[in-house]
Structures are given as structure tokens and as C-alpha cells.
Amino acid sequence: MEPLVDSELLCTWMDSQGLGSGPIEDIHNIVGGTQNILLRFTRGGKVYVLRRPPRFPRENSNQTMARESVILRALADTSVPHPKLIAACTDTAPMGYAFYLMEEVRGFNATTGLPPYHAASPEVRHRMGLALVEGIARLGEVDYLRLSLENFGKPDNYLARQVSRWTAQLESYTSYPNWDGRRDLPGVEDVAKWLEANLPASFTPGIIHGDYHLANVMYRNDSPELAAIVDWELATIGDPLIDLGWVLATWPDAADAAAWAPPVTPWEGFPSADELVAHYGEHSSRELSQMNWYRVMACFKLGILLEGTYARATSAEASRETGDDLHQRAIRLFQRASNWINEGSANE
Numbered sequence: 001m002e003p004l005v006d007s008e009l010l011c012t013w014m015d016s017q018g019l020g021s022g023p024i025e026d027i028h029n030i031v032g033g034t035q036n037i038l039l040r041f042t043r044g045g046k047v048y049v050l051r052r053p054p055r056f057p058r059e060n061s062n063q064t065m066a067r068e069s070v071i072l073r074a075l076a077d078t079s080v081p082h083p084k085l086i087a088a089c090t091d092t093a094p095m096g097y098a099f100y101l102m103e104e105v106r107g108f109n110a111t112t113g114l115p116p117y118h119a120a121s122p123e124v125r126h127r128m129g130l131a132l133v134e135g136i137a138r139l140g141e142v143d144y145l146r147l148s149l150e151n152f153g154k155p156d157n158y159l160a161r162q163v164s165r166w167t168a169q170l171e172s173y174t175s176y177p178n179w180d181g182r183r184d185l186p187g188v189e190d191v192a193k194w195l196e197a198n199l200p201a202s203f204t205p206g207i208i209h210g211d212y213h214l215a216n217v218m219y220r221n222d223s224p225e226l227a228a229i230v231d232w233e234l235a236t237i238g239d240p241l242i243d244l245g246w247v248l249a250t251w252p253d254a255a256d257a258a259a260w261a262p263p264v265t266p267w268e269g270f271p272s273a274d275e276l277v278a279h280y281g282e283h284s285s286r287e288l289s290q291m292n293w294y295r296v297m298a299c300f301k302l303g304i305l306l307e308g309t310y311a312r313a314t315s316a317e318a319s320r321e322t323g324d325d326l327h328q329r330a331i332r333l334f335q336r337a338s339n340w341i342n343e344g345s346a347n348e
Helices: 007-017 061-077 122-141 158-175 188-197 241-249 254-259 273-282 291-313 320-346
Strands: 025-030 037-043 046-052 085-089 099-102 206-208 217-219 226-229 236-238
Touching: 046 061, 061 085, 061 099, 122 206, 122 217, 122 226, 122 241, 122 273, 158 188, 158 236, 158 291, 188 291, 188 320, 241 273, 241 291, 291 320
Parallel strands: none
Antiparallel strands: 025 037, 037 046, 046 099, 085 099, 206 236, 217 226
């Protein structure tokens, strides 16, 4: 297999940007998501983190790197916790792909294990859950026009476009000849029809992360507060309540606990989903009466996104083990969406 980065080419580009001197040292892969690649290295005594597209890039992988660098640069002077951008290369000529460099985040991902301080205290873990929703509440309150992000997304009719957008994404997986996943996904058409029929009448546009959950944030090592929100590849301008729905779609619920193992161990102390919504409301000016639509929408979209990795895995463009796991998660997401729709209808 080819190396994940050509050190000589990277040195040449960094020289052109005035970033350090000498050889690239101590380079290694950082375990992260299933999509893009993170590499940590040092040069001239300074630590850098490089983010680049996957080894088998998707059609829009280079554009995604460019967009991520735009949002990270825009957030530099805000209170939203995020990795600090150092420099970006949106031209594919220097390395063969677009990439960017950022500062190392000093913290940990809770889904890979808790440090003793956090593992020992239910109260600390409760605060971790509240800090999670405060992060997106803070992001949703940022004035994107002041940050010159008016062209970063298309907020007009944003919600009305979602079902057709993600239905088309699911259909696109038929380009992988070995993909047969849709036959396993329960109620796709019914969920889509319900979302169309119950579309919120209006929303206030803002920045959304697009993939917000415990695996995409890092916590400080010495406190329950957020160190950074990471993985900005789906960020855009839309309805920030999509992010809160995303949290709820991935949050364990007593009603279907058997299908949703806690993403963090120990889980005792983390707030309930209702507590998260209430706490978000205390830190946001947004109206929350239609949160059932947003959490069903999140299940729909996330399920389709996860199914994409499974589709690529059927053509050996992603790990088959990972693809099979995410396929099962997609099935559970559609089952959860159907359950929430039925619960909502029963309560009307």
C-alpha cells in the first residue's frame, strides 16, 4: 500500500507556506472516523495534524477538505470549541489531493474510553452530556453572515429539500453492483412520506455541524467541558435543530435500550434525552416543539450516510467489517425512526 502522505512533497509545500523547517518526523495515523484520514507529525519541534481524503476518495472528497478548512477558519474568533486551522491546500497539484493542517487538540474522545477523573464521577458525566448540547447551541447562535459564510450553504427551503436529497443519496448506492442493503432497511418509504407530511413550517438559518454526536467531540482531560468539536465535513448553513436531532438519534433511550448500547462506559450519570432538549432550550432562542420531526429526520439521514460505507465496502472500497457494522446501525436507525413516528401518532 502507498503511504498515507509523501513526506518530501509535504515538506516542499510547507516550505512554500513558511511552516517550519527540516524533515517530517514521528508521523502516525490518528484513529478517527471511517471516512477521512488524520495524521499527526512534528516538524521543527512543532506538532501538526494533517487531514486528507480517504485512500479511496469519493467524488467530492477534495471539495470536502476545502469546505472544512473554510468553516474552521471562520470559527477562529468565536467561542465555539474547534481545532485551530494552521493552513489549507485546496489545490490538488502539490500532493494529489486537497488537505489542511490544524493544531493538535489536547483532549480525548469519550467513545474510546474515559480517563479516571471522568470515569469515577456520575456528576462529571452528567456535565459532559450538558456540555455536548451547549456546543451546538453555541454554534447555532453564531451569526454566519458576520463570518462571511453567506455562500457556505443554501438555507432557502433547506428543510424542504432534505428528504429528496437523501433519498437520492440512497439510490446512488446502486452504482455499487454488489450493494443489496436497501432490502434490509425497514420502512424507508414510510419514514420519507411522514417527514414530507410533517415538515416544520419555518426555521431560523444558522451554522450546522451535520454529524454531531459523542464520537465527534473531544473533551478536556481535566474537566467535563468540550475541548473541540471535530469532523466538520457535513457542515453547512441550514436549520441548527438538525444537530440536536442528530444527538437524540444516537442517544441511548430506555424504550429501546436493547438495541442501543451506551456509546460510553460507564454511562451512569449522563442526562436523559429529555434533559438534553431542555438544556439546549436554556442556551438557545430556538423553538423546540417539533423535535420529534428533527430526531426522525436525523435517523433517516444518518442511516443513509452509514449505508454508504456499507455500499463502498461491498466493492472493497472500505473495510467490510466496518461496513457490516454500520449497515446494522442503519437498520436500527430506521427502526427507531418508525418507533418515534408511531409514538408521536399515539400521543396526538
